[in-house]
Amino acid sequence: MAKRKRPSPHRRSGDPRKRATAEAGAHALAAAETTPELDDQVAAALDSEHPYSIVMLASSLIASLESADEEAPAYGLPDPAEFVRMFLDADNAELMVFAWVIAQLLPDQRLKAEASLGIEDDWLPDWLAPLPDTEVVGAWQATDPLHDTTDLVLTLRIGPSELSVISLIDFNAAGAVKDAFVVPAPLDPVREALTGEGRAGMDSRDLTPADARAWLSDGIAAGRQLTPPFESDTWPQVRPLLEWALRLCPPGGHGWERQTWTVAQIAELVDQFAAAPEGAVVADPADREVLVDALSVLGHQTYGDPRLLSAVALETGLELWVTALHHEPFRLLALPEALAPFVRWTHSQLGISAADTDEALAVIAHRRAEFSRDVTLAHEVDSI
Numbered sequence: 001m002a003k004r005k006r007p008s009p010h011r012r013s014g015d016p017r018k019r020a021t022a023e024a025g026a027h028a029l030a031a032a033e034t035t036p037e038l039d040d041q042v043a044a045a046l047d048s049e050h051p052y053s054i055v056m057l058a059s060s061l062i063a064s065l066e067s068a069d070e071e072a073p074a075y076g077l078p079d080p081a082e083f084v085r086m087f088l089d090a091d092n093a094e095l096m097v098f099a100w101v102i103a104q105l106l107p108d109q110r111l112k113a114e115a116s117l118g119i120e121d122d123w124l125p126d127w128l129a130p131l132p133d134t135e136v137v138g139a140w141q142a143t144d145p146l147h148d149t150t151d152l153v154l155t156l157r158i159g160p161s162e163l164s165v166i167s168l169i170d171f172n173a174a175g176a177v178k179d180a181f182v183v184p185a186p187l188d189p190v191r192e193a194l195t196g197e198g199r200a201g202m203d204s205r206d207l208t209p210a211d212a213r214a215w216l217s218d219g220i221a222a223g224r225q226l227t228p229p230f231e232s233d234t235w236p237q238v239r240p241l242l243e244w245a246l247r248l249c250p251p252g253g254h255g256w257e258r259q260t261w262t263v264a265q266i267a268e269l270v271d272q273f274a275a276a277p278e279g280a281v282v283a284d285p286a287d288r289e290v291l292v293d294a295l296s297v298l299g300h301q302t303y304g305d306p307r308l309l310s311a312v313a314l315e316t317g318l319e320l321w322v323t324a325l326h327h328e329p330f331r332l333l334a335l336p337e338a339l340a341p342f343v344r345w346t347h348s349q350l351g352i353s354a355a356d357t358d359e360a361l362a363v364i365a366h367r368r369a370e371f372s373r374d375v376t377l378a379h380e381v382d383s384i
Contacts, residue, residue, distance in 0.1 A: 042097075043094055049125070050161055052163050054098070055131075055241055058101045058104075059237060060237040061083070065077055065078065065083060080240075084106075084114075085114070088114065096118060096119050097123050100116065100124070104131050127158075128158075131158055134156050134248060136209045136248050137157045138154075138164075138187035139155070139208065140152075140191055140206050141215075142194055142195065142203070145201035145203070146352065146356055148170070149178070151168055153191065153194070154216070162185065163185070164183050167179070167242065168180065172303075172313060172316060173230075174225070174226075175256045176219055177216065177220050177230070177242075179234065180238040180239070180242055181238060182241065191204075200353045201356075209248075209249035209250060212246075213251065214255030215253075259303060260300070261306055266296055273346075278342075281337055281341055282338050282342075286327075290325065297324045314343075314360055318336075321335065321371075322374040322375055322378050329375055329376065332375045343357060343360050
């Protein structure tokens, strides 16, 4: 399958999710000092007395080896399984324990057995020994009002400790996992932190582990098709840990399905808008046809609901519509005039906050001149 070019990243200033959830987990973990040397990092993680540091270190190592294998196989680095076997042969008990941890995060059952045979039971601290019996104890989701993204939290219990994996799924990128990070905290304080940092009108709900697995497995697969891939200070380093957690969830759940509206349904919505006082701008049926086509095209690239036009969705649309819509240039040039009152009307119908509406309208105002220029240039080229 050909890789998709991903859209412009959804902007989040300073990512308050990470700040808030880090505060929620701060009491649960005293971060140990690390050095650039792997053995020092492993020693510090084992001294922390919480599985967070050691599983994150293992996940980051697996991700780096997978990336090397996908992007630069000429480097000749070992794959994760070879790395485990190399560490098991080391004359260093801490690195051998680290090899055992890496093996737990990989799907290879034979490798897990090799790693278990390669270490002494008393080398594993009490807080780490239960790693093979990790349980998924909660899943929760919070979606922003305009359905640009959703945060999905999956909480694991490892012996006496809990940690939560928070993943950001981007509906404007085919439901791809855009970012993920881990905090050493149970679900309740993470949920409180995310709710406290969230915008008005956030839609939140508990999920079954099976549904969480479907959402996140599909999101990881969608992300692998994007070029360039999403990257952050924690992604894709967290991906192996997340994939391990998903294997602990039962299959058979229901993931995200784009809320695709038919052209007839969109046309009915636009007719309702035209009948409202705000809709005088599309009194001409030809202008309504342009708006219907624009909303239909955009729905295939975003969440799919034409009433939920966000700033991010409109950024995408005003770039996409230049070449995707086939109407007379003067009709296309009038599209921003119809979009602004349409956004006000639909947002008012759904009770969207004034802040979200203002942000969407600002994009229309800011991009209008550029859109007009691009439409004009595109049709000049077509006429040559």
